[in-house]
Amino acid sequence: MLGKTAGGLAWMFRYLERSENLARLVETGQRIALTRPDRAESEWASVLKTAGVTASYKAHHDDVTGEQVVDWILRGKDNHSSILNCIEGARMNARLVRTALTREVWEAVNECWMTLCSELSRKVIPRDLPRTLGVIKQRSAFVRGALHGTMLRNDIYDFARLGTFLERADATARLLDVKYYVLLPSAAGVGSTLDNAQWEMILRSVSAEGAFRMVHGRNRKPADIAKFLTLDSRMPRSLAFCYSKIGDNLGYLESDYGIRMPSHDMAEAMCQDLNHATIETIFENGLHQFLQNFLRRNGELAVQIELDYRFSQ
Amino acid sequence: MSDVSPFDEMLRSDRSVRDAYQAFETWFSSEDPAHLRAKAREAEAVFRLTGITFNVYGAAGAGERLIPFDIVPRIIAAREWARLSRGIEQRVRALNAFLHDIYHRQEIVRAGVLPVEMIARNDAFLQQMIGVDPPGGIYTHIVGVDLVRTGPDQFYVLEDNARTPSGVSYMLENRETMLHMFPELFAKNRIQRVSRYPQSLHSSLAASAPRRCDQDPVVAVLTPGIHNSAYYEHSFLADQMGVELVEGHDLRVVDGRVAMRTTEGYRTIDVLYRRVDDDYLDPLNFRPDSQLGVPGIFDVYRAGGITIANAPGTGVSDDKAIYSYMPDIVEFYTGEKAMLENVPTWRCSDPDSLAHVLDNLEELVVKEVHGSGGYGMLIGPTASKKDIREFRAKLEARPSNYIAQPTLALSTCPIFSKAGLTPRHVDLRPFVLVSPNGIEITPGGLTRVALKKGSLVVNSSQGGGTKDTWVLEDD
Numbered sequence: 001m002l003g004k005t006a007g008g009l010a011w012m013f014r015y016l017e018r019s020e021n022l023a024r025l026v027e028t029g030q031r032i033a034l035t036r037p038d039r040a041e042s043e044w045a046s047v048l049k050t051a052g053v054t055a056s057y058k059a060h061h062d063d064v065t066g067e068q069v070v071d072w073i074l075r076g077k078d079n080h081s082s083i084l085n086c087i088e089g090a091r092m093n094a095r096l097v098r099t100a101l102t103r104e105v106w107e108a109v110n111e112c113w114m115t116l117c118s119e120l121s122r123k124v125i126p127r128d129l130p131r132t133l134g135v136i137k138q139r140s141a142f143v144r145g146a147l148h149g150t151m152l153r154n155d156i157y158d159f160a161r162l163g164t165f166l167e168r169a170d171a172t173a174r175l176l177d178v179k180y181y182v183l184l185p186s187a188a189g190v191g192s193t194l195d196n197a198q199w200e201m202i203l204r205s206v207s208a209e210g211a212f213r214m215v216h217g218r219n220r221k222p223a224d225i226a227k228f229l230t231l232d233s234r235m236p237r238s239l240a241f242c243y244s245k246i247g248d249n250l251g252y253l254e255s256d257y258g259i260r261m262p263s264h265d266m267a268e269a270m271c272q273d274l275n276h277a278t279i280e281t282i283f284e285n286g287l288h289q290f291l292q293n294f295l296r297r298n299g300e301l302a303v304q305i306e307l308d309y310r311f312s313q
Numbered sequence: 314m315s316d317v318s319p320f321d322e323m324l325r326s327d328r329s330v331r332d333a334y335q336a337f338e339t340w341f342s343s344e345d346p347a348h349l350r351a352k353a354r355e356a357e358a359v360f361r362l363t364g365i366t367f368n369v370y371g372a373a374g375a376g377e378r379l380i381p382f383d384i385v386p387r388i389i390a391a392r393e394w395a396r397l398s399r400g401i402e403q404r405v406r407a408l409n410a411f412l413h414d415i416y417h418r419q420e421i422v423r424a425g426v427l428p429v430e431m432i433a434r435n436d437a438f439l440q441q442m443i444g445v446d447p448p449g450g451i452y453t454h455i456v457g458v459d460l461v462r463t464g465p466d467q468f469y470v471l472e473d474n475a476r477t478p479s480g481v482s483y484m485l486e487n488r489e490t491m492l493h494m495f496p497e498l499f500a501k502n503r504i505q506r507v508s509r510y511p512q513s514l515h516s517s518l519a520a521s522a523p524r525r526c527d528q529d530p531v532v533a534v535l536t537p538g539i540h541n542s543a544y545y546e547h548s549f550l551a552d553q554m555g556v557e558l559v560e561g562h563d564l565r566v567v568d569g570r571v572a573m574r575t576t577e578g579y580r581t582i583d584v585l586y587r588r589v590d591d592d593y594l595d596p597l598n599f600r601p602d603s604q605l606g607v608p609g610i611f612d613v614y615r616a617g618g619i620t621i622a623n624a625p626g627t628g629v630s631d632d633k634a635i636y637s638y639m640p641d642i643v644e645f646y647t648g649e650k651a652m653l654e655n656v657p658t659w660r661c662s663d664p665d666s667l668a669h670v671l672d673n674l675e676e677l678v679v680k681e682v683h684g685s686g687g688y689g690m691l692i693g694p695t696a697s698k699k700d701i702r703e704f705r706a707k708l709e710a711r712p713s714n715y716i717a718q719p720t721l722a723l724s725t726c727p728i729f730s731k732a733g734l735t736p737r738h739v740d741l742r743p744f745v746l747v748s749p750n751g752i753e754i755t756p757g758g759l760t761r762v763a764l765k766k767g768s769l770v771v772n773s774s775q776g777g778g779t780k781d782t783w784v785l786e787d788d
Contacts, residue, residue, distance in 0.1 A: 003574045004563050095364070095539050099552040107362050114361070155576065257577050309576040313562060 001155055005097045007311030009156060010163030012093035012109070016140050017167040019086040021205075023136040025050055025175075026073055028204040030129060033066050036197055043201070044069040050178045050205075053079055070129065075120045083136060084120045087113050090143075100156045104146040112139035155256055158249040159309070165249075166302045169242035170295065172229055175205050177291040183222040185283055199225055206237040226287060227279040239294060240274045246301075247271045253309075261308035266301050270294075319722040320464050321736055322387060333390040333785055336501045341385075341734075349729060352494050353384050359493070365486050367773060368542045381778035382487060383728040384494070387739060387760040394505075394784045397460070397468060397743070398754045400652035403643060405456050405745050405752055408475055408630050410646035412452035416442045416626065426641050431634060436683065439591060439626030441598060445615055447624045448523040449749040454622035455514070455586070456745040457481070457758075460653070462724040469656045469721065470639070471740065475631040476623060477588050480759040480779075481744050482546040485510060485553075487759075487781040503786035505756035510744070511553035513755070514586075517748040521620050522583045530583040533557045533573060535564075537589050537605045542774075547588050561589070566609040571619045584620040585610075591625045633682045633716050634660060656721060662713035670717040671708065674701050677717045678769075679708065692769060694720050723769055726780065728762060738763045740771050741782065756784035 029047040033040040044064050048054045056079050057064075057072050075084040091113035098106055115135060124132045151157050176183070182198040199220050203209045206229065215232070216224045233240040250264050282290045306312070318326070323334045330338045357379065360366075366377035389397075414420050415438070421427045432438050457478025459471040488507050492499060515532060522530035536547035538560050551558035563573050564582070572579035587594065593603040598611040613619050629635060635642075637658035643651035659666035661679075670677060679691040691704040708715055725736035743758035760780040761771035771777040 001576050002557055002559065002563055003576050004560070005557075006576045092539065095544070095548070098364075098548045099558050103363075106364070110362060110364050159576075253576075259577075310574050310578075313574070 001100070001159075003310030003312070005100050006155070006159040006309045007306065008093040008097035009100060009159040010166075010305070010311070012090050012097065013160045013163035014167040015086040015090035015093065016109070016112075016143055017164050018081065018171070019083045019090070020137055020140040021168070021171040022051055022073055022081070022083050022086070023133045023140075024205050024207060026070055027130070027133045028201050030066070030070070030126075031204065032197060032201055039197065040066060046178050047073070050175050051081065052174065053081055056080070067126075071123055074124060074132075084116065087116045102146070102150040104150045105143060108139075108143040108146040112143060115139055153252075155253060158252050158256075161249045162246060162305060165242040165245045166298060166305075168237055169239055169246070169298050172206060172237050172239060172242070173291050173294050173298065175202060176226065176229055177288065177295070180287045180291060183226045183287060185223060196220070202229070206235075208235060208237065211235060223279055223283065226282070230282065230290075231274060231277060231279060243267070243271045243274050250305075261304075263301060263304040263308045266297070266304055270297060270301065319736075319738070320462060320467075320724040322462075322724055322726040322739070323734075324727075333388045337386065337388060337498070340498055340501060346733065349384065353382075353729065356382055356384065356490050356494055359490060360486070363486070365482070365545055367545065368540060380483065380773045381764060382490065383762060383764075383778050383780045384491070385727050385729050385734065386491065386498075386781045386783045387726045387741070387762075388502075388783045388785065389757065391505075391785050391787050394756060397653075398756075400468075401458050401743055401745060401754055402752050403647055403649065403652050404458060404470065404473065404639070405453065405747060407639075407643040407646045407651075408456065408473060409450075409452050409747060411642050412475075412624070412627055412630050413450060414646070415629065416445065421642065421645055424645065426645050427635075427638055431638070432629065435629050435632060435634070437591075437626070437628035437632050439629075441611065441615075442624070442626035446617075447614075448617065448620045449521045451521055451622075451747055451749065452624040452627050453630070454517060454521060454624075454747050456747065457742045458653075458745065460741045460743070461656075461721055462741075463722050464724075468653060470653050471656060472633075473631045473636065473639070474742070476590070476628045478742070478744065479543045479546055479588075480742055480761075481510065481755075482549040483779050484744065484755070484757065484759045484782065485549075487779055491781045502783065505784045505786055507755050507757055510755050511550065513746055513753055514550065515554040515556070517746040517750070517753065518584045518586055518620070518622055520748040520750050521622065523617050523620050525617055526583040531556075531581060532584045532586065533559045533582045535559055535561070535585050535587040535589055537593070541588070543588065550586070561603075561605045561607050564607040564610070566607070566613055569613060569616065569618055571607060571610055571613050582619060584622060586622050591628060594621070594625060633658075633680055634662070634713075637716060656718045659717045661708060661715040661717060666717075667708075667712045670715075671705065674705060676720060678720050679704060679715050679717045682714055682716060688774075692720065695767075695769075720769070726760070726762065728764065728778070728780075735766075737766070738769050738771065739780070757782035 025047055029043055032043045041064055044066055048057050048069060051073055060078060061068050072079055073082060076082045079085065091109055094101060094106060094109045116139065119132055119135055147160060179198055179202055199222065202225060203212050212228055215228065228235055228238065230239045232238050233244050235241055246267050250267050254260050254264055323331060325331060360379050360382060366379055368377055415432055422429050422432065453475045455478060457474040457480065459474065460468050461471050462468050484507060518532050519530040532554065533556050534547055534551040536544060536558055548558050557573060559573050564571055567579045570581045572581050589605050592600045593605040595606045595608060595611040596603045597608045614621050637660055639655050640651045659670050661667045661670055675693045677693045681689040691700065723738040723740065726739045727734035728737045739760050739762045741758055741760050744755050746753045760782045762778050762780055763769060763771045764776055764778045
């Protein structure tokens with residue numbers, strides 16, 4: 001496979017994953033803004049931070065309002081990470097690697113792009129927002145479904161999955177890091193309706209309210225939430241889950257190509273660290289430091305994979 | 314234009330249906346137009362979803378457009394096709410012999426058949442190709458010969474696309490779309506298949522591999538990138554052949570061979586089907602500012618390390634000035650009269666011809682020698698007085714840049730419009746593959762149709778559409 005194709009596949013799925021995560025984030029922000037108007041402004045500020053677009057937003061706006069934040073994340077022209085730009089990027093990469101995709105996957109991503117271009121051609125009014133966000137998540141799921149159902153499990157599939165999980169791990173870690181202070185053990189004592197709202201936001205942003213309840217019951221404790229999203233390898237958006245998948249896919253590449261690369265060692269070290277960690281030690285050493293460290297290593301791994309598999313010259 | 318109505322592919326002048334269209338007509342008249350309209354919309358949705366689009370240059374924000382597809386097929390009888398394909402084969406054979414000759418001994422110039430300045434002053438003539446022997450002796454692996462029809466037995470070659478003919482993906486997708494929408498039509502008509510084309514293209518390219526290649530040849534398609542107007546076709550052909558679609562920056566010269574950067578290191582390519590123009594192929598040997606090419610690829614080519622299809626420098630043979638010599642060229646190399654006729658052509662470089670052209674601009678079509686895509690031409694009969702005045706000035710300023718031809722009454726074929734079947738002008742581009750194993754012509758080709766009433770411009774960049782093209786198994 002061409003190195004460029006491997007890169008195109010990884011980026012196509014990174015962008016799709018990002019658009020879906022952003023849709024969930026906006027959904028959660030909107031819900032909190034509606035149910036607790038007093039918290040709205042600070043919630044939207046943390047939505048911007050989690051999306052990593054605070055600086056670009058501030059460069060174009062004087063104040064933080066729900067309406068502007070939603071529009072910026074959905075379709076801000078100068079926001080490289082807007083949902084519309086992500087979908088555009090996913091589709092452009094899909095065109096680039098089209099020969100590697102099945103017809104079903106291509107059509108799913110092309111239709112995703114066609115649908116969202118028209119859906120996001122003008123400002124989305126609040127009444128339509130839930131529906132639009134639903135369409136974004138659904139279209140991304142269609143592409144994933146086509147990928148699972150029709151693609152050969154070879155290196156093409158591995159690079160697509162690597163892109164997905166590198167992005168997802170990054171998104172979950174950033175979500176936690178923006179809110180880390182409400183998850184600290186000390187916050188449990190403070191335990192107020194305010195913190196409850198924050199915890200709810202975290203779980204909602206990863207579509208995990210129900211899953212959390214199944215595992216930990218109705219009693220939300222911040223340490224359990226932190227553990228669920230970092231170390232629980234059954235939770236498909238947790239750091240441990242993402243890294244078990246990254247490890248698998250790199251492992252398939254290793255056996256396919258018959259050669260072990262530096263990125264394999266890096267990923268294995270990450271997997272082991274996550275396997276050995278307990279939530280207690282994480283809190284002891286500092287959740288924030290843990291997440292910052294994780295984000296840095298996740299970024300370095302992505303770069304190393306690009307080098308190992310010659311995404312570019 | 315003439316008062317006589319042009320030849321219609323489907324109807325005789327007494328409105329009776331020609332034999333080849335009988336089965337189609339019976340089917341069509343039994344169909345509900347509303348149902349057909351729904352089908353036509355369905356076809357458009359399929360094209361959009363598949364992404365069978367082309368990019369429009371210059372139109373800011375226009376992005377990707379669909380080429381309109383018309384559901385009425387253009388049908389060619391087996392006998393007609395047999396005659397046409399013999400003529401095409403003869404012409405393509407002559408093109409290759411001509412290219413070999415002008416890059417070697419130039420016998421045709423020595424014999425006084427072709428003036429030396431036609432080559433010496435030709436921008437498409439590549440000095441660097443002199444004395445180079447392409448693998449298998451083949452210059453034009455892929456050719457698209459543009460034909461127009463003016464009468465029952467009267468076909469003309471309008472243009473020989475010997476550089477990088479495009480449109481073959483439309484030929485294939487149009488057939489797929491028809492099969493998908495109207496399977497019953499294919500049960501009622503015996504139509505020669507076109508679907509083998511990608512395999513034929515692959516085996517034809519593989520058979521042209523350089524002698525140094527001692528294994529199963531590795532073929533790749535070179536595209537200028539996703540912003541090129543024909544990018545869809547490039548990716549389609551690579552996909553259908555099961556080969557890599559590469560860009561210049563995926564390639565480099567490694568140990569005297571051209572290799573592509575894969576996830577497992579560099580891998581040698583034996584045959585490159587390039588859809589990048591000569592000028593941009595190699596910044597070391599041609600345009601130094603090219604970002605699309607591969608530095609040093611031409612040196613590898615000269616040393617017999619790679620096959621480039623089509624060969625660099627083939628453009629000289631489909632140039633519009635050379636075109637006017639084609640009947641002589643065919644005769645010179647094949648020893649036979651050309652079976653397919655040329656449109657009579659005035660070369661404006663010749664003072665007598667120029668005078669004639671200037672006197673008759675209202676009736677002629679004037680084209681730029683190096684133009685393509687229907688741009689930069691004047692169609693006298695439909696042009697305004699102002700257009701003609703402006704064109705006259707251009708022509709007088711640079712006569713050698715132009716040729717002129719009579720306005721042909723191109724044949725018409727019906728399209729399915731709101732008013733039912735209505736005639737529109739068409740042309741035909743059959744696709745030809747050349748390899749050391751021989752010449753293969755896919756039955757049919759791409760029919761382009763001018764969708765505007767009376768228009769003679771079929772180019773997709775100027776509002777033309779396409780049709781599925783059928784060659785019947787037997788008459």
